[in-house]
Amino acid sequence: MKTLDDKTIAAIRSHVESKKVTLGDGTVVPQLGQGTWFMGENPRVKEQEIQALQLGIELGMTLIDTAEMYGEGGAELLVGEAIKGLRDNVFLVSKVYPHNSGLSSIAHACEQSLQHLGTDRLDLYLLHWRGGIPLEETINGMEQLKKEGKILRWGVSNLDTADMEELVSAPQGKNCVTNQVLYHLGSRGIEFDLLPWQREQNMPIMAYCPLAQGGTLRKQIMTNSTINEIAKAHHVKPLQIALAWALRTNDVIAIPKAVQQEHVIENATAASIQLTQVDLDKLDQVFPKPRKKTHLDIV
Ligand code: NDP
Numbered sequence: 001m002k003t004l005d006d007k008t009i010a011a012i013r014s015h016v017e018s019k020k021v022t023l024g025d026g027t028v029v030p031q032l033g034q035g036t037w038f039m040g041e042n043p044r045v046k047e048q049e050i051q052a053l054q055l056g057i058e059l060g061m062t063l064i065d066t067a068e069m070y071g072e073g074g075a076e077l078l079v080g081e082a083i084k085g086l087r088d089n090v091f092l093v094s095k096v097y098p099h100n101s102g103l104s105s106i107a108h109a110c111e112q113s114l115q116h117l118g119t120d121r122l123d124l125y126l127l128h129w130r131g132g133i134p135l136e137e138t139i140n141g142m143e144q145l146k147k148e149g150k151i152l153r154w155g156v157s158n159l160d161t162a163d164m165e166e167l168v169s170a171p172q173g174k175n176c177v178t179n180q181v182l183y184h185l186g187s188r189g190i191e192f193d194l195l196p197w198q199r200e201q202n203m204p205i206m207a208y209c210p211l212a213q214g215g216t217l218r219k220q221i222m223t224n225s226t227i228n229e230i231a232k233a234h235h236v237k238p239l240q241i242a243l244a245w246a247l248r249t250n251d252v253i254a255i256p257k258a259v260q261q262e263h264v265i266e267n268a269t270a271a272s273i274q275l276t277q278v279d280l281d282k283l284d285q286v287f288p289k290p291r292k293k294t295h296l297d298i299v
Helices: 006-017 043-058 070-082 103-117 135-147 161-169 194-200 218-223 225-233 238-246 261-272 277-286
Strands: 020-022 028-030 063-065 091-096 124-127 154-157 176-182 205-208 252-254
Touching (some): 043 070, 091 103, 103 135, 124 135, 135 154, 154 161, 194 205
Parallel strands (some): 063 091, 154 176
């Protein structure tokens, strides 16, 4: 296992910490966090996963995204172990299944998540995707959890523009602080309308799959000659360029998931990459912006 010296850790962390995003309610959070999908499912890699999250925290990636769905509580339990003694250093995000997002079920689901995570509050609770329960009912449930101090704020995930418009026009719907959606260099559909609409609302996007695990074009991102050239010029790897691209503005949070230590370090290091306008223009040519409305990418 590679060990980083204190000076290197401090240097990487200072770049990560320099990148912040302001949520819809004014809360400032790290722009670069960590995902946890598929963690907590295999006991043989449990220690490696815990160490990866802890290294990520040490490197400044203190926003951690999880969900009751991941490993059916397994990922939350793992995160709970990883953040033991570190709770106050972390901005903790979890998600409720749509079928648990009704008034009678959300309190229980949240309580379960809190127990798994070994904490008394979530910093952010998201509706994982829209299901059959009316958005108004979920909003009421979220607001009730806020009143009880179980969650500090709430948001949604996988909602496209029409759903978001409906959400914010419901009573207290404007209290939604973010929408977590699939977004990466190869999946830019949200730039057509959802991203500009959220910008108007001062509601940042939380980009999942920023390393293109889902959506399209991961292979192209890794093999494309332009991105390889840009990576070479910055002395980094193509996926680090993809991550730096996701971080190019100050209103998109990115939550890459990494278990391999090398990946955690590469991801944190992406915060120090300064893409030039020329780099961005070249990337636009190879991975163009959308010219028309497309369905929201999901995994
Ligand atoms: P990512 O795009 O983050 O990719 C994760 C994959 O990339 C893993 O296989 C990981 O490998 C690998 N990887 C990580 N860093 C590097 C690197 N530097 N170089 C090469 N490979 C790397 O995909 P995810 O689907 O995990 O998305 C991120 C997070 O977003 C999830 O973990 C989850 O928290 C959230 N999410 C939310 C969804 C939603 O519906 N709201 C849907 C999907 C994800 P390894 O682990 O072996 O290091």
